[in-house]
Amino acid sequence: MSTVDLDLSTTTPQAPPPASRASGAERRVPDVAYSVAAVLLLLGLWFALSRSSFIKPGYLPTPEELWSTFVELVKNGYQGKPLTEHIGISLFRTLSGFALGVVFGVPVGLLAGYSRRAGAMISPIMAFIRPIPPIAFIPMAVLYFGLGETGKIVLIFFVSFNYVQANDVCIQCHSQGQPLKNPIQGKYYDWPVGFDVGKNLVDFWKLEEHKLGEQSFTHFADGTAHKNRMQGNDFVQSLMYTRGVTCFSCHDVHGTKNDAILWKPAANICFDCHGPNTPNGPHAPTIEAHTHHKPGSTGSECIACHMPKIAQTIGDVNVRAHTFRFITPSESEALKIPNACNLCHKDKTTAWATGALRSWQDRSPWRVGQ
Numbered sequence: 001m002s003t004v005d006l007d008l009s010t011t012t013p014q015a016p017p018p019a020s021r022a023s024g025a026e027r028r029v030p031d032v033a034y035s036v037a038a039v040l041l042l043l044g045l046w047f048a049l050s051r052s053s054f055i056k057p058g059y060l061p062t063p064e065e066l067w068s069t070f071v072e073l074v075k076n077g078y079q080g081k082p083l084t085e086h087i088g089i090s091l092f093r094t095l096s097g098f099a100l101g102v103v104f105g106v107p108v109g110l111l112a113g114y115s116r117r118a119g120a121m122i123s124p125i126m127a128f129i130r131p132i133p134p135i136a137f138i139p140m141a142v143l144y145f146g147l148g149e150t151g152k153i154v155l156i157f158f159v160s161f162n163y164v165q166a167n168d169v170c171i172q173c174h175s176q177g178q179p180l181k182n183p184i185q186g187k188y189y190d191w192p193v194g195f196d197v198g199k200n201l202v203d204f205w206k207l208e209e210h211k212l213g214e215q216s217f218t219h220f221a222d223g224t225a226h227k228n229r230m231q232g233n234d235f236v237q238s239l240m241y242t243r244g245v246t247c248f249s250c251h252d253v254h255g256t257k258n259d260a261i262l263w264k265p266a267a268n269i270c271f272d273c274h275g276p277n278t279p280n281g282p283h284a285p286t287i288e289a290h291t292h293h294k295p296g297s298t299g300s301e302c303i304a305c306h307m308p309k310i311a312q313t314i315g316d317v318n319v320r321a322h323t324f325r326f327i328t329p330s331e332s333e334a335l336k337i338p339n340a341c342n343l344c345h346k347d348k349t350t351a352w353a354t355g356a357l358r359s360w361q362d363r364s365p366w367r368v369g370q
Contacts, residue, residue, distance in 0.1 A: 093149065097156025104157075109166050110197060116254045123248060134159045167235070168201035170247040175232030176208040176218050176225075207233050213335075220310075221335035224321055228313035234322035245273075270302040284362060292360055299344060308340040328368050329353035 145151030192205035293299030
């Protein structure tokens with residue numbers, strides 16, 4: 001297998017043909033048939049086990065019992081109250097907590113953004129609280145507010161309070177896209193015209209579209225950013241974004257002495273949330289056991305593998321990807337997207353890199369080889 005050309009130029013390559021799952025033979029049975037068969041098999045297993053002597057009836061009711069109970073709930077409600085009343089009180093708790101989060105969260109976010117001193121006071125506190133799972137605050141909510149409605153609303157408020165819509169402030173500039181209505185009064189714009197802090201960016205701006213499997217001027221074939229000013233396009237795809245991480249969890253908009261105005265040096269900031277054998281990973285006894293590189297080396301840094309410099313800006317100057325996803329050498333072969341291994345080991349082939357990853361006992365050979 002030859003070395004893959006990892007040139008970051010904007011020339012659009014031909015999209016690789018999709019691999020066949022049937023050795024080139026056309027599949028006659030559609031995937032939906034297998035999905036339906038799996039569901040039917042599960043229902044059949046449930047039906048059989050609920051009638052067997054292996055499991056007590058109290059632990060696994062029959063499908064008919066479950067359906068009759070559901071119908072009974074719809075007709076007669078639960079604990080003497082209609083089902084609609086239970087749904088209504090749940091919606092009331094959710095909307096009340098979220099509304100309080102908006103009312104308090106937006107002003108606090110604006111204050112932290114406009115005032116350097118306020119930001120220095122507020123951001124460390126929120127950065128400390130954010131990684132704590134909301135479920136961990138349930139005992140405190142019960143202890144201080146009891147089992148009534150107040151404690152439940154306070155818990156939802158706490159979750160919503162963590163800088164509502166704050167990422168939009170950064171993504172409005174650090175993303176590639178166009179206004180929802182373009183042209184505007186006969187002119188074309190390259191920024192979200194009409195957006196202000198506190199508004200929903202999605203009401204003014206749409207991210208650059210991408211067709212999966214095709215490399216373009218803006219995207220690699222897997223959807224990762226191909227050019228600069230697309231950190232937002234990358235970030236919204238990431239698991240970090242899904243879990244509530246914000247741009248200012250890592251960056252201080254007021255400026256720091258560190259590269260990319262990070263709160264801490266790039267080699268250290270990831271450890272605010274991550275560490276050996278922690279819930280956020282890595283699931284290894286030491287960092288070296290996870291990276292398979294010597295301590296202090298470039299390869300032992302989180303950003304080396306999870307944020308490779310592949311987004312082109314000017315000439316051969318590139319910025320880091322913000323999907324935080326490890327790109328395998330095999331993906332370089334299939335999709336022509338650069339991977340961290342060969343960006344560092346420029347004298348090696350993707351086949352060598354794949355073989356090295358497969359030799360690591362803590363890595364799935366299926367994930368690194370496909």
